[in-house]
Amino acid sequence: MYVTLKExxxxxxxxxxxxGAFNTHNLEMLPAIIKAAEKQKTPVIVQTSCGTAxxxxxRNFVAICKSMAEEYGVDVVLHLDHAKxxxxxxxxxxxxxxxxxxxxxxxxxxxxxxxxxxxVNFAKKYGVSVEAExxxxxxxxxxxxxxxxxxxxxxxxxxxxxxxxTGIDALAVAIGTNHGQYKSKTNISFxxxxxxxxxxxxxxxxxxxxxxxxxxxxxVIDLGIRKFNVGTExxxxxxxxxxxCYDANKENISxxxxxxxxxxxxxxxxxxxxxxxxxxxx
Ligand code: 13P
Numbered sequence: 001m002y003v004t005l006k007e008x009x010x011x012x013x014x015x016x017x018x019x020g021a022f023n024t025h026n027l028e029m030l031p032a033i034i035k036a037a038e039k040q041k042t043p044v045i046v047q048t049s050c051g052t053a054x055x056x057x058x059r060n061f062v063a064i065c066k067s068m069a070e071e072y073g074v075d076v077v078l079h080l081d082h083a084k085x086x087x088x089x090x091x092x093x094x095x096x097x098x099x100x101x102x103x104x105x106x107x108x109x110x111x112x113x114x115x116x117x118x119x120v121n122f123a124k125k126y127g128v129s130v131e132a133e134x135x136x137x138x139x140x141x142x143x144x145x146x147x148x149x150x151x152x153x154x155x156x157x158x159x160x161x162x163x164x165x166t167g168i169d170a171l172a173v174a175i176g177t178n179h180g181q182y183k184s185k186t187n188i189s190f191x192x193x194x195x196x197x198x199x200x201x202x203x204x205x206x207x208x209x210x211x212x213x214x215x216x217x218x219x220v221i222d223l224g225i226r227k228f229n230v231g232t233e234x235x236x237x238x239x240x241x242x243x244x245c246y247d248a249n250k251e252n253i254s255x256x257x258x259x260x261x262x263x264x265x266x267x268x269x270x271x272x273x274x275x276x277x278x279x280x281x282x
Pocket of ligand 1: 023
């Protein structure tokens with residue numbers, strides 16, 4: 001079924017697992033993400049940046065997510081990732097996205113509350129879920145670099161006020177992860193996460209999932225992470241395989257010979273991640 005973030009995260013909480021949220025960077029990647037979820041028998045969150053949504057067309061993403069959710073019998077959430085602009089949020093919701101993230105993390109605290117609240121009020125009218133962020137996740141986000149001196153962790157006391165006043169469905173936390181970190185791994189502040197988890201009672205979201213060590217996945221899920229964002233690993237996997245294929249194949253060969261190996265790579269990465277996020281190992 002085509003569902004909301006709130007619904008899948010509620011089930012994840014009961015099962016002490018996280019739902020994988022995978023950034024698709026084009027229309028072609030999307031089926032591979034949903035097929036991997038079908039094989040792993042878990043719900044899946046497909047997310048797009050505003051840039052990708054505008055380039056592919058919001059309604060195209062909505063149509064494919066809905067039709068594949070039905071055809072494959074998988075619960076699919078279509079989520080807008082890191083929208084900083086209310087206009088982009090309205091566009092996605094009106095086109096049929098079932099979840100959005102408003103990212104007011106660079107705003108002063110009070111403004112972040114006010115703007116997030118506006119988004120929640122609008123989204124509620126459409127039955128759409130809202131994720132918001134408090135604190136700063138470092139690294140590179142859609143080409144924009146957040147310098148390390150601008151990074152600050154989510155403050156648990158502020159988180160209590162933020163959640164109560166905004167009515168959001170999920171909170172993205174800053175605990176040491178970085179967007180776009182694929183050449184090394186992150187040192188997570190588990191203590192910070194523990195304090196946030198003890199302070200608020202809503203599902204928590206980890207960004208920069210590519211840079212999280214496999215061994216840390218279980219630890220953060222046990223500390224309340226319910227949505228696990230992964231983007232760069234898919235992008236790098238696709239680009240590497242793509243280069244290999246385009247270099248090896250003749251230029252007049254059908255394009256599917258270059259694209260299908262990339263899709264297989266995406267399916268392999270998503271499957272492996274979902275398996276970790278099920279949090280089954282002892
Ligand atoms: P990575 O690209 O580092 O995996 O992070 C994805 C993400 O957090 C999207 O919001």
